[in-house]
Amino acid sequence: MIISKTPLRASFFGGGTDFSTYYENSKLGYGTVVSTALDMYVYITVNKKFDDSIRIVYSDNELVSNVDEVKHNIIREALKIVGIERGIEIVYMADIPLSNAGIGLASSSALAVGVLNALHVYKGEFVSQGVLAREACEIEINRLGQRIGIQDQFAVAHGGFNQYKFFSNGSVSVSPIVCRKDIVENLKKNLMLFYTGNTRDSREILNEQSDTIVEKTVMLDDLVNTTDCAVRALYDGNIDYWGTELDRTWNIKKKFAKGISNLLIDEMYNKAKSAGAIGGKILGAGGGGFMLLYVPQKKQDSVKKELADFRNIPFSCSNEGSKIVFYD
Structure with missing residues (x-):
């Protein structure tokens, strides 16, 4: 086995x-x-x-x-x-x-x-x-x-x-x-994960996104530059950059295809921001699933209260990839 x-x-x-x-x-x-x-x-x-x-x-x-x-x-x-x-x-x-x-x-x-x-x-x-x-x-x-x-x-x-x-x-x-361990730990402490309660068939979203990649090249170039800048910001200890850029790039991502966001997601995201979240995004193709938020620790109780209708998922990061854990 x-x-x-x-x-x-x-x-x-x-x-x-x-x-x-x-x-x-x-x-x-x-x-x-x-x-x-x-x-x-x-x-x-x-x-x-x-x-x-x-x-x-x-x-x-x-x-x-x-x-x-x-x-x-x-x-x-x-x-x-x-x-x-x-x-x-x-x-x-x-x-x-x-x-x-x-x-x-x-x-x-x-x-x-x-x-x-x-x-x-x-x-x-x-x-x-x-x-x-x-x-x-x-x-x-x-x-x-x-x-x-x-x-x-x-x-x-x-x-x-x-x-x-x-x-x-x-x-x-x-x-x-x-980078410095304390910087990464502080970043992780500012991240929250909520389940929207909705799943979605991502194929239609991804098909539209794939069809329009060429015409969205400028936006994608921007995302490449943002990713490189985010890594440099982390080395510099500027973790709040991740919050503001998550917010900015989420607004870019919503332009890639219909269905990436919807009324439920928009309402959820706006509530989180009004309670103190700096930025966030729907993970994956969009349309449902999990929402990742960047929230300063002192604001996290307020965000939990505002999003009380949604399940908050405690998580941590894993250093290991796919591995065999049992062999007999």
């Missing part, structure tokens, strides 16, 4: 610049994001089955005779990439509810990376975090045709608090945010 553990992630700046349509053609030469892995995880259990069938357990329960019959698209394609056609049992669960609807924490990419990690180890193969990320991209983007960027796969594979750069030649750099 093998169990993999893969973190979810929160992205701060640069979302959209990780689409290949942008970074492959950017005059700046790259796209870039800053994100952190969270202490919320997807767990994958893999075990040899007694017979030659395939059993997959999630919100559904599949029992099929060969890999082509598997309905779960990510798991089916992961089995094909690794070269396993029968005789296996896969179970997955997570620290948050998982469904077909998006929540903005990269749960589908964490599932893809976690399944790949466990299946490779099941076959006695070691692959790097970078390979896991690229194989997850192959599944989600090339095989399943999802019109998404590539930040999530790298963030959940590598873990930690990093700046990622996506270069026009296809290479990806992973640079840990290295």
Whole structure:
């Protein structure tokens, strides 16, 4: 039996610049994001089955005779990439509810990376975090045709608090945010996470965003510059810059596609700001899921009170990426 553990992630700046349509053609030469892995995880259990069938357990329960019959698209394609056609049992669960609807924490990419990690180890193969990320991209983007960027796969594979750069030649750099420990701790203490109560199918939002990337190049260039500036600001100890830029770039993000925000999200965000939040954003494609807020500690009780109808999710950051936690 093998169990993999893969973190979810929160992205701060640069979302959209990780689409290949942008970074492959950017005059700046790259796209870039800053994100952190969270202490919320997807767990994958893999075990040899007694017979030659395939059993997959999630919100559904599949029992099929060969890999082509598997309905779960990510798991089916992961089995094909690794070269396993029968005789296996896969179970997955997570620290948050998982469904077909998006929540903005990269749960589908964490599932893809976690399944790949466990299946490779099941076959006695070691692959790097970078390979896991690229194989997850192959599944989600090339095989399943999802019109998404590539930040999530790298963030959940590598873990930690990093700046990622996506270069026009296809290479990806992973640079840990290295600055004084007290600065990072103060930043984290000023972050709050709330669940909107809504999930959404992100495909329509992402399709529109993908279709309009070229005409939004100027805004995306701005996001690249903001991401680089945010990293420098953190080195300088200017953590409030993150709050003001989260607010400014959230207003940019809302222009990328219809449905990124809505009346509920706007009301929630305005209430948070009136109670003392400096900035924030909806994580992921938008439309629902989780809202990340930058709130000075002395204002956090006021924000909690103002957003009492929404669940506040305590969280911390994880330094570890996808890993095997049990092997027998």
